[in-house]
Amino acid sequence: MQSLIYANIIAVAIDSSNDYSAYLPLLLCLSGFIYFAIIYFRYRNSDKRHMHEKETQTKVENATAYDNFVQHRKRLRNSSMAGANGGLIEGAQNVGNPMLDAGKVLKDLTKL
Amino acid sequence: MYCEKCGNQLLDNARFCDVCGQSVGAMASSTFDGQAPAEQTPASAVDGYQVTTTQQALGQMTADASARPLGTNTNPEVITQEGSGKQGVNRCPSCSSSDVSLNIKTGMLRCEFCRTEWSEATDDLDFDIGSLQGVIIGSGAADIDANFDDVITLKCSGCGAEVVIDTSDAQQARCHWCRNMLSINQQIPNGAVPDAILPFKLTKQQAEEYIAKFVNKRRFFAHPKFTAEFNPSNVMGVYLPYMVIDINAHASFSGQGEHLVRRYTVRNNDKQTTYYDADLYNIGRDFDLHIDDLTIEASSDKLNQTTSANSNNVINAILPYPLKETLRFNANYLKGFSSEKRDVNREHVSKLTEAQARDIARYQAKNMTGFYDRGVRWDSTNVDMKGQLWKTVYLPVWLYSYMQVKSDGKKFLHYVATNAVTGETMGSVPIHMPKLLGVSAIVEIVGCAIGILLAFILLLVN
Numbered sequence: 001m002q003s004l005i006y007a008n009i010i011a012v013a014i015d016s017s018n019d020y021s022a023y024l025p026l027l028l029c030l031s032g033f034i035y036f037a038i039i040y041f042r043y044r045n046s047d048k049r050h051m052h053e054k055e056t057q058t059k060v061e062n063a064t065a066y067d068n069f070v071q072h073r074k075r076l077r078n079s080s081m082a083g084a085n086g087g088l089i090e091g092a093q094n095v096g097n098p099m100l101d102a103g104k105v106l107k108d109l110t111k112l
Numbered sequence: 113m114y115c116e117k118c119g120n121q122l123l124d125n126a127r128f129c130d131v132c133g134q135s136v137g138a139m140a141s142s143t144f145d146g147q148a149p150a151e152q153t154p155a156s157a158v159d160g161y162q163v164t165t166t167q168q169a170l171g172q173m174t175a176d177a178s179a180r181p182l183g184t185n186t187n188p189e190v191i192t193q194e195g196s197g198k199q200g201v202n203r204c205p206s207c208s209s210s211d212v213s214l215n216i217k218t219g220m221l222r223c224e225f226c227r228t229e230w231s232e233a234t235d236d237l238d239f240d241i242g243s244l245q246g247v248i249i250g251s252g253a254a255d256i257d258a259n260f261d262d263v264i265t266l267k268c269s270g271c272g273a274e275v276v277i278d279t280s281d282a283q284q285a286r287c288h289w290c291r292n293m294l295s296i297n298q299q300i301p302n303g304a305v306p307d308a309i310l311p312f313k314l315t316k317q318q319a320e321e322y323i324a325k326f327v328n329k330r331r332f333f334a335h336p337k338f339t340a341e342f343n344p345s346n347v348m349g350v351y352l353p354y355m356v357i358d359i360n361a362h363a364s365f366s367g368q369g370e371h372l373v374r375r376y377t378v379r380n381n382d383k384q385t386t387y388y389d390a391d392l393y394n395i396g397r398d399f400d401l402h403i404d405d406l407t408i409e410a411s412s413d414k415l416n417q418t419t420s421a422n423s424n425n426v427i428n429a430i431l432p433y434p435l436k437e438t439l440r441f442n443a444n445y446l447k448g449f450s451s452e453k454r455d456v457n458r459e460h461v462s463k464l465t466e467a468q469a470r471d472i473a474r475y476q477a478k479n480m481t482g483f484y485d486r487g488v489r490w491d492s493t494n495v496d497m498k499g500q501l502w503k504t505v506y507l508p509v510w511l512y513s514y515m516q517v518k519s520d521g522k523k524f525l526h527y528v529a530t531n532a533v534t535g536e537t538m539g540s541v542p543i544h545m546p547k548l549l550g551v552s553a554i555v556e557i558v559g560c561a562i563g564i565l566l567a568f569i570l571l572l573v574n
Contacts, residue, residue: 068394081488090471
């Protein structure tokens with residue numbers, strides 16, 4: 001999760017421009033929140049689950065495929081395909097948004 | 113040979129009388145050839161279910177495959193494994209004592225009197241997945257009968273006394289007359305007896321070390337009350353029930369994928385914009401998929417992994433187990449550990465099973481579409497589960513639990529769990545929030561200060 005947070009933040013910075021240095025001050029201004037999230041997940045591990053899609057033994061047989069060129073697309077703004085769902089996970093059991101969990105804990109904390 | 117006390121005829125190598133429990137002579141060292149006890153009887157039929165033996169089922173499966181439309185079987189075949197432990201008194205094959213328990217260091221059952229060791233046969237509910245058609249279930253995964261009385265009365269084969277076992281929390285009880293240990297080893301329709309078991313391999317001492325190491329790495333922000341009360345010796349060995357499913361599926365995906373051709377930045381006045389050129393393809397992937405031992409919790413408590421309410425997800429995270437090492441169930445493996453009864457039927461987890469099967473298929477499809485580096489959008493996903501084999505297995509967990517009571521009275525149960533076979537450890541440690549917030553605030557202030565300074569420097573440079 002920590003690496004995912006970093007990756008997302010850095011991806012935002014990289015996607016928008018080649019001038020990465022302009023976003024470094026912004027990243028530094030979020031450092032406290034990033035630090036909180038990293039420590040929270042390191043202790044609570046609410047994002048952890050059995051990676052059933054990778055860790056279950058699987059055998060593939062009789063694979064067939066087709067790949068038909070459709071068109072060449074130019075001047076796309078997004079770094080990834082719109083609506084991409086190749087990595088979708090439906091069967092994760094640790095329901096609940098980990099960041100919302102952290103927010104809930106923070107809310108509880110204000111009552112201390 | 114006859115018992116000196118009651119005159120009962122005994123086996124030549126018996127060390128205790130079947131009837132009165134009288135010790136027969138001095139104990140001598142003995143060896144056992146590793147064969148299953150000869151007196152083991154085939155498991156009996158469970159009322160209301162069609163029961164077939166493993167070999168019969170395999171033959172039937174092949175025969176049924178041609179007759180039945182794929183994936184439409186609504187009457188699952190139930191398999192009871194022959195030779196699983198005997199109902200009632202299970203005796204040491206060497207001395208006939210009924211005091212038997214698991215020796216974690218060897219993974220074998222050990223007689224507590226003559227120290228003879230042996231192992232149950234391996235679980236043979238394991239077929240060629242490619243040949244699975246329809247739904248086949250081990251009798252341990254059969255639907256739970258809500259009207260079945262958890263309290264079972266067994267007749268002690270040693271003395272004839274009637275011994276009551278409450279199967280809601282135990283599979284063994286000692287006869288109050290002759291002190292023989294009686295076990296429930298055959299499936300009963302309340303979910304208490306699984307098809308197979310994976311015995312503990314890590315000792316309690318090893319588990320304590322894993323858990324202490326895990327927690328010690330997280331002490332700085334740990335709640336002080338937790339730190340003060342943390343004692344790894346409180347770790348408990350628990351067998352948790354799981355559904356283990358083999359799936360013979362056919363997966364078909366169709367959609368579109370994009371391959372990056374060029375990435376470039378255009379400067380317009382002071383504004384820079386990055387653009388991407390890509391090739392778009394219509395793509396499809398079609399394959400047979402054999403999923404081996406998909407593992408899903410079979411207790412409603414552990415199945416609930418709402419992370420804002422519990423830390424059950426950490427128990428889920430220590431999966432997988434080496435399920436090829438599972439053995440036929442014998443209640444003697446449970447001695448010294450606690451166990452949780454299955455209270456979930458297949459229908460409760462069938463949607464989850466289908467979702468996880470789709471995830472696995474999608475992951476395999478992803479591995480076949482590496483060329484599409486900008487991503488793939490599947491417009492049609494079809495995973496046809498042609499054959500399924502369901503069984504229930506007890507899996508061993510070393511569990512450290514800590515109930516955190518918050519200032520508003522709310523409780524949260526934190527677990528640190530160790531996979532008692534692989535040693536994989538995961539846990540939830542209560543956080544001392546004021547301390548974490550304080551340090552985060554300091555990091556934020558320092559980070560902001562450096563950020564602002566850096567912004568000024570960048571402005572001056574540009």
